[in-house]
Amino acid sequence: MRIAVLSGKGGAGKTFVAVSLAAAAKQACYIDCDVEEPNGNLFFKPEEERTRRVSVMIPKFDDEKCTGCGLCTDFCRFNALALVRGRVLLFKEICHSCGGCVLLCPEDAADYTQREIGEIREGTSGSVHVLTGMLDTGESSGVPLVQELISNIPSGETEVIDCPPGSACLVMESIKTADYCVLVSEPTTFGAHDLAMAVELVRLFRKPAGVILNKCLPEKNPAKEYCLQTGVNILAEISFDRETGKLLSDAKVAVNTSPYLKAQFLDILATIKKEMRP
Amino acid sequence: MKVIIPSETDRLDAPVFGSFGRAPWFAFADTVQNTIKFIENGAMGSAGGAGVKAAQTALKSGAEAVIAPRMGQNAAEIFAAADVKVYKAKAGSIEENITWLAAGKLELLTQIHPGSHGGMHS
Numbered sequence: 001m002r003i004a005v006l007s008g009k010g011g012a013g014k015t016f017v018a019v020s021l022a023a024a025a026k027q028a029c030y031i032d033c034d035v036e037e038p039n040g041n042l043f044f045k046p047e048e049e050r051t052r053r054v055s056v057m058i059p060k061f062d063d064e065k066c067t068g069c070g071l072c073t074d075f076c077r078f079n080a081l082a083l084v085r086g087r088v089l090l091f092k093e094i095c096h097s098c099g100g101c102v103l104l105c106p107e108d109a110a111d112y113t114q115r116e117i118g119e120i121r122e123g124t125s126g127s128v129h130v131l132t133g134m135l136d137t138g139e140s141s142g143v144p145l146v147q148e149l150i151s152n153i154p155s156g157e158t159e160v161i162d163c164p165p166g167s168a169c170l171v172m173e174s175i176k177t178a179d180y181c182v183l184v185s186e187p188t189t190f191g192a193h194d195l196a197m198a199v200e201l202v203r204l205f206r207k208p209a210g211v212i213l214n215k216c217l218p219e220k221n222p223a224k225e226y227c228l229q230t231g232v233n234i235l236a237e238i239s240f241d242r243e244t245g246k247l248l249s250d251a252k253v254a255v256n257t258s259p260y261l262k263a264q265f266l267d268i269l270a271t272i273k274k275e276m277r278p
Numbered sequence: 279m280k281v282i283i284p285s286e287t288d289r290l291d292a293p294v295f296g297s298f299g300r301a302p303w304f305a306f307a308d309t310v311q312n313t314i315k316f317i318e319n320g321a322m323g324s325a326g327g328a329g330v331k332a333a334q335t336a337l338k339s340g341a342e343a344v345i346a347p348r349m350g351q352n353a354a355e356i357f358a359a360a361d362v363k364v365y366k367a368k369a370g371s372i373e374e375n376i377t378w379l380a381a382g383k384l385e386l387l388t389q390i391h392p393g394s395h396g397g398m399h400s
Contacts, residue, residue: 073334079327082334084359091352094327 001276002159004178006202008194010165012186013214013238016248018162019043021182022128023253024265025158031149033174034164035118035133035142042251046123046130054133055114056097056144061088065109072101072110093140118145120152129154146173158269167194167201175202180272181209182235185223192222199232208275210235212268233275236268279309281379282341284332285372288316294367294375298346298353299328305372306339309380314372329353337362345375345384354390 005018022030032038068086080094102110118135133149135142163174181202185195202209210233217240227234247254255262284301286292295301307314321331333356347367357364365384367375378384
């Protein structure tokens with residue numbers, strides 16, 4: 001089963017939950033799709049990590065063949081091309097690799113070339129297979145890197161995808177193939193606000209989903225109120241706890257140290273399995 | 279000289295708009311013929327690459343100079359490649375900036391900001 005962990009708001013505890021789910025499962029694959037700031041590997045410290053560079057296709061133009069007709073520059077809906085003094089200028093950061101210009105060119109002056117945008121690191125940590133996507137500094141879109149990560153997940157019993165924060169393109173790409181979405185929230189007005197956006201997103205994708213209310217305190221919890229008022233499924237409540245906070249700030253896998261947390265995450269895994277089969 | 283200026287409205291007394299690619303209007307002025315016309319900026323609502331598209335529009339119009347308060351690196355690269363001079367707008371109207379340019383009172387824009395290349399991907 002493939003579980004995607006998202007939250008809307010950053011800092012709600014996605015990586016804590018995703019790492020805990022993967023570590024609590026007997027055999028698991030943990031996939032860090034937070035390619036702009038992946039940090040699950042800080043907890044797992046994978047061994048024998050292999051690195052593979054990831055590229056996207058971009059066009060290159062043969063100035064000898066190009067007649068400067070402007071068909072490709074007019075066609076590009078991403079505005080990645082400009083015609084200057086009869087020559088095509090490519091703004092590669094804006095290019096979405098659609099290939100339209102190459103298909104369209106009547107002079108056969110456009111061809112594909114590769115551009116590196118980041119890398120995938122792969123290693124193991126105990127019984128967890130760890131895949132990490134790392135986008136190069138300065139790159140604007142991690143979508144192709146997330147696609148490459150997702151298509152390289154080895155099939156296993158439990159696959160846990162750690163999503164980027166927010167609810168935009170990168171998150172959509174990360175949850176597309178998931179069987180179940182776990183939404184992590186914190187007891188703040190901001191947590192509740194961004195949780196509502198994440199709920200809207202997983203509903204759009206028609207994914208079965210449940211909320212983990214993280215860092216719960218005896219005081220008022222806006223995220224819980226939102227769930228109760230709108231009938232959003234609550235998977236579990238995790239108490240705010242100094243000991244857990246200390247484990248996390250020391251980059252320890254919490255479920256390996258705390259039998260209580262391990263039991264709680266095993267329960268969550270069992271509930272997810274049940275809810276996936278309607 | 280033919281000059282293009284990002285504008286907040288389609289009137290001569292409009293202030294120069296703060297962004298080049300995302301301006302609602304462009305003023306096209308010909309300082310020799312003493313004519314001016316305003317056209318809507320088709321790039322304004324682009325998901326990404328607004329600067330590139332707007333610069334392309336400027337080139338197609340035959341502009342020899344641009345007056346703008348600031349500019350992203352993509353549009354600036356296009357103007358540099360096309361040898362179109364970019365002047366820094368002063369606080370004032372479209373009309374005043376055209377007068378200042380004709381009188382040689384505008385300086386070249388040297389500060390170029392990085393583009394928000396992500397478009398809708400942020």
